[in-house]
Amino acid sequence: MSEVIKKATRESYGxxxxxxxxxxxxxxxxxxxxxxxxxxxxxxxxxxxxHYDCGIAEANMMGVAAGLATMGMIPFASSFAMFAAGRxxxxxxxxxxxxxxxxxxxxxxxxxxxxxxxxxxxxxxDIALMRTIPGMVILNPADHVxxxxxxxxxxLHDGPVYCRFGRLxxxxxxxxxxxxxxxxxxxxxxxxMDIAIVATGLMVNEALQAADTLAQEGIHAxxxxxxxxxxxxxxxxxxxxxxxxxxVTCEEHSIIGGLGSAVAECVAETxxxxxxxxxxxxxxxxxxxxxxxxxxxxxxxxxxxxVVKNAL
Amino acid sequence: MDAVLRKQLQIHACHVRMGILDGVYHAKSGHPGGxxxxxxxxxxxxxxxxxxxxxxPDYAGRDRLVLSKGHTAPALYxxxxxxxxxxxxxxxxxxxxxxMLQGHPCxxxxxxxxxxxxxGQGISAACGMALAGKHRAEDFQVYTILGxxxxxxxxxxxxxxxxxxxxxxxxxxxxxxxxLQIDGKITEVCSPEPIPDKFAAFGWQVITMDAHDFDDIDxxxxxxxxxxxxxxxxxxxxxxxxxxxxxxxxxxxxxxAPNAEQYQQAMQELQAELKRLEAQA
Numbered sequence: 001m002s003e004v005i006k007k008a009t010r011e012s013y014g015x016x017x018x019x020x021x022x023x024x025x026x027x028x029x030x031x032x033x034x035x036x037x038x039x040x041x042x043x044x045x046x047x048x049x050x051h052y053d054c055g056i057a058e059a060n061m062m063g064v065a066a067g068l069a070t071m072g073m074i075p076f077a078s079s080f081a082m083f084a085a086g087r088x089x090x091x092x093x094x095x096x097x098x099x100x101x102x103x104x105x106x107x108x109x110x111x112x113x114x115x116x117x118x119x120x121x122x123x124x125x126d127i128a129l130m131r132t133i134p135g136m137v138i139l140n141p142a143d144h145v146x147x148x149x150x151x152x153x154x155x156l157h158d159g160p161v162y163c164r165f166g167r168l169x170x171x172x173x174x175x176x177x178x179x180x181x182x183x184x185x186x187x188x189x190x191x192x193m194d195i196a197i198v199a200t201g202l203m204v205n206e207a208l209q210a211a212d213t214l215a216q217e218g219i220h221a222x223x224x225x226x227x228x229x230x231x232x233x234x235x236x237x238x239x240x241x242x243x244x245x246x247x248v249t250c251e252e253h254s255i256i257g258g259l260g261s262a263v264a265e266c267v268a269e270t271x272x273x274x275x276x277x278x279x280x281x282x283x284x285x286x287x288x289x290x291x292x293x294x295x296x297x298x299x300x301x302x303x304x305x306x307v308v309k310n311a312l
Numbered sequence: 313m314d315a316v317l318r319k320q321l322q323i324h325a326c327h328v329r330m331g332i333l334d335g336v337y338h339a340k341s342g343h344p345g346g347x348x349x350x351x352x353x354x355x356x357x358x359x360x361x362x363x364x365x366x367x368x369p370d371y372a373g374r375d376r377l378v379l380s381k382g383h384t385a386p387a388l389y390x391x392x393x394x395x396x397x398x399x400x401x402x403x404x405x406x407x408x409x410x411x412m413l414q415g416h417p418c419x420x421x422x423x424x425x426x427x428x429x430x431x432g433q434g435i436s437a438a439c440g441m442a443l444a445g446k447h448r449a450e451d452f453q454v455y456t457i458l459g460x461x462x463x464x465x466x467x468x469x470x471x472x473x474x475x476x477x478x479x480x481x482x483x484x485x486x487x488x489x490x491x492l493q494i495d496g497k498i499t500e501v502c503s504p505e506p507i508p509d510k511f512a513a514f515g516w517q518v519i520t521m522d523a524h525d526f527d528d529i530d531x532x533x534x535x536x537x538x539x540x541x542x543x544x545x546x547x548x549x550x551x552x553x554x555x556x557x558x559x560x561x562x563x564x565x566x567x568x569a570p571n572a573e574q575y576q577q578a579m580q581e582l583q584a585e586l587k588r589l590e591a592q593a
Binding site: 028050052054055057059060061062063064065066067068069070071072073075090091094095098099 | 419442466470
């Protein structure tokens with residue numbers, strides 16, 4: 001078996017912006033004094049005249065992005081998820097969402113895998129917040145290949161897009177040669193009829209590992225990667241409910257308002273089946289190494305296996 | 313200013329004030345006080361300053377205006393109607409269910425350049441527009457109108473810092489300094505004063521003007537033309553409720569509509585002013 005390559009999706013974000021800059025001349029990048037961390041610093045170095053730092057002022061940055069979008073520019077407003085979705089929520093809602101402007105929000109450092117910085121920077125509420133904004137598309141890519149593709153898909157989509165990236169290096173499992181990203185279309189990564197594991201972001205790789213372990217025990221779990229939380233691929237989720245009868249959702253986000261909620265809301269209307277939500281259980285994070293935190297919060301393949309077995 | 317032009321602007325402003333009253337009266341709600349205090353300003357901008365195209369409202373090279381104090385939408389709508397972006401009659405459906413004219417400015421309305429209403433946000437959008445102009449070396453102008461109470465929003469100062477940092481001399485902010493906000497006098501609620509000193513400290517060119525004297529308004533905007541390398545703020549000393557005697561300087565008219573009797577009286581006063589202006593040969 002070849003060595004697993006790991007990469008943080010925030011790096012994919014910065015690299016994708018650089019790679020796409022020539023093709024999309026209206027692409028412009030905004031930062032709030034975090035270019036080094038959001039990895040847009042790579043873009044700033046390559047295209048200094050297309051990068052504007054707004055300083056530590058996320059509210060204004062979102063408004064500036066809105067104004068740029070009215071002029072036909074495609075701004076990527078970059079910050080940590082906590083500040084992009086949290087602090088600037090109402091500006092995103094009123095100045096970007098309501099006028100349905102073509103602003104892309106690049107939100108890095110999402111979830112508890114921020115690690116040592118602790119609870120104030122570990123945003124597990126951003127998907128819930130962004131889901132409530134009409135017309136907002138929410139992308140939460142699982143690995144480097146998907147993250148790069150998501151950035152281009154965001155550019156090609158006319159309207160506001162929230163792109164969620166992580167700080168922690170995670171395994172690259174998609175094949176860059178064959179991978180195709182389509183907004184709103186989930187990806188079935190493993191076929192199975194015993195149960196459906198619906199995962200997003202860095203939990204997709206954990207779900208794949210969990211499915212492999214379960215398969216060794218004769219349990220065949222369907223694994224679905226939901227990279228687009230909104231609009232949700234309701235056809236794929238409904239089919240999973242109908243054919244598998246049980247669903248486990250996995251996300252590095254609060255179990256309130258994120259993928260688990262979205263899936264539960266969907267099947268409650270289309271095909272009610274038990275939905276077991278794996279995520280952050282209505283609590284704050286705390287400091288520690290990212291990998292240890294993921295274990296402590298049950299965001300691992302081992303925990304998915306346990307939940308699946310209990311559900312069957 | 314040329315006497316004929318001055319009189320034309322005064323007549324347009326009178327129509328705009330009547331449009332504001334029409335809108336707020338038929339809506340049975342809205343914000344007449346702060347709308348009336350910017351009536352002369354928006355009249356000057358849309359009839360004598362901005363390059364706008366009522367027949368082609370989305371023309372790319374137009375000047376932009378963001379009404380950051382979005383609750384005074386009746387003034388914006390009235391001047392857009394007076395300028396020919398849509399019929400004056402539209403004002404009577406302001407705030408009605410299914411109507412085009414929403415309670416606060418909406419970008420989908422012809423002539424409206426940005427949705428606004430949540431205070432402090434419009435100036436940021438105006439910064440973005442001005443930045444795009446600089447980025448692409450285009451020569452349109454961006455205007456944004458703020459309330460003096462609105463200056464209490466922290467985002468205003470984030471934007472002020474940004475505009476000066478990037479030398480947005482294609483951006484002009486106008487602060488409607490009528491001295492009143494919902495809870496009372498701005499100096500008693502949570503004072504944003506001294507307003508000129510604050511903007512100067514943030515790196516802006518500061519100009520003051522009399523909000524209800526077209527000669528002084530013209531002087532102020534001509535002074536903006538020569539400013540380079542920094543944004544300009546015009547602080548206009550205004551009278552809340554200007555033009556309707558019983559509304560002037562009354563905080564209670566910030567956000568309430570006149571009843572039938574009050575509406576009649578207000579319209580009679582404005583009709584009389586219109587007659588007086590038209591009688592001037």
